[in-house]
Amino acid sequence: KNQVEQSPQSLIILEGKNCTLQCNYTVSPFSNLRWYKQDTGRGPVSLTIMTFSENTKSNGRYTATLDADTKQSSLHITASQLSDSASYICVVRVGSSNTGKLIFGQGTTLQVKP
Amino acid sequence: DTEVTQTPKHLVMGMTNKKSLKCEQHMGHRAMYWYKQKAKKPPELMFVYSYEKLSINESVPSRFSPECPNSSLLNLHLHALQPEDSALYLCASSQVGRDRTYEQYFGPGTRLTVT
Numbered sequence: 001k002n003q004v005e006q007s008p009q010s011l012i013i014l015e016g017k018n019c020t021l022q023c024n025y026t027v028s029p030f031s032n033l034r035w036y037k038q039d040t041g042r043g044p045v046s047l048t049i050m051t052f053s054e055n056t057k058s059n060g061r062y063t064a065t066l067d068a069d070t071k072q073s074s075l076h077i078t079a080s081q082l083s084d085s086a087s088y089i090c091v092v093r094v095g096s097s098n099t100g101k102l103i104f105g106q107g108t109t110l111q112v113k114p
Numbered sequence: 115d116t117e118v119t120q121t122p123k124h125l126v127m128g129m130t131n132k133k134s135l136k137c138e139q140h141m142g143h144r145a146m147y148w149y150k151q152k153a154k155k156p157p158e159l160m161f162v163y164s165y166e167k168l169s170i171n172e173s174v175p176s177r178f179s180p181e182c183p184n185s186s187l188l189n190l191h192l193h194a195l196q197p198e199d200s201a202l203y204l205c206a207s208s209q210v211g212r213d214r215t216y217e218q219y220f221g222p223g224t225r226l227t228v229t
Contacts, residue, residue: 034217043118043204043220044157089156101170102218104156 002027004105006090012111017080021108023073023090031093035064035075038087038107047075047088080112117141118221120205126227129195135224137188137205146188147218148180149204157204163188164210195228202226 004025013019025033032051036044048057048064050073056065061078077084090105118139127133137146145164149157162170163182177199179191188205202223209216 041202041223041225043206043222045220046217049217101159101162104158106156107154109154 002092002094002103004090004092004103006105006108008108009106010109010111012113013080015080015082015112015114018076018078019080019110021075021077021088021110023075023105025071025073025090025092025103027092027094027103029095030068031095033066033073034091034093034102035062035073036089036091038089040086044089077110082112082114085110085112118205118207118219120221120224122224123222124225126229127192127195128229129197132191132193134192135190135203135226137221138186139207139219140186141207141219143207143219144185144210145208146182147206147208148188148190149206151202151204151223192226197228200226200228
């Protein structure tokens with residue numbers, strides 16, 4: 001069964017601190033892995049997309065890593081800001097279809113406190 | 115323009131009502147999606163349209179009826195819904211093709227409450 005698991009479920013950090021979110025997946029066939037940020041009541045916004053051959057990708061203060069051998073990914077947030085408070089969702093695209101079914105993780109809820 | 119718009123933002127309807135959710139994009143994307151998201155849960159795929167044709171229906175009850183009148187518009191017609199259908203309904207769009215890193219762009223969602 002295709003699954004994406006994220007940890008921790010929730011996280012509270014102080015403003016300015018760094019944090020790392022984890023994602024493990026069992027998806028076959030694997031196409032690519034995405035991290036989305038979703039503010040409460042809003043649609044998800046893409047942070048990074050990585051294919052099988054990519055190990056790391058950055059988007060400003062967000063850096064995602066991918067280990068395709070162990071089927072693990074992480075999202076590292078540097079120098080957190082209050083606006084980083086959101087749900088972060090790891091999403092893996094399945095297979096070869098051109099319209100790409102996405103398998104969503106349960107998300108990690110991040111709260112950044114002043 | 116990388117925006118997907120959805121209307122209305124909020125909708126309250128009774129179980130006997132008929133209503134429609136609307137989604138629009140002008141990015142030239144030929145794939146459009148409907149997702150349902152319950153509180154504190156990830157989005158669940160409902161339907162996928164590719165080149166205005168329904169390509170995926172994730173066994174969604176017939177009280178939800180999608181429609182793609184043209185490449186920019188996607189509707190979701192609602193009839194005889196149940197209270198458990200209350201959720202955030204998200205629309206997304208993407209390009210279609212061999213490059214499977216094509217991103218899905220999500221709209222802000224319609225918050226639906228069924229009374």
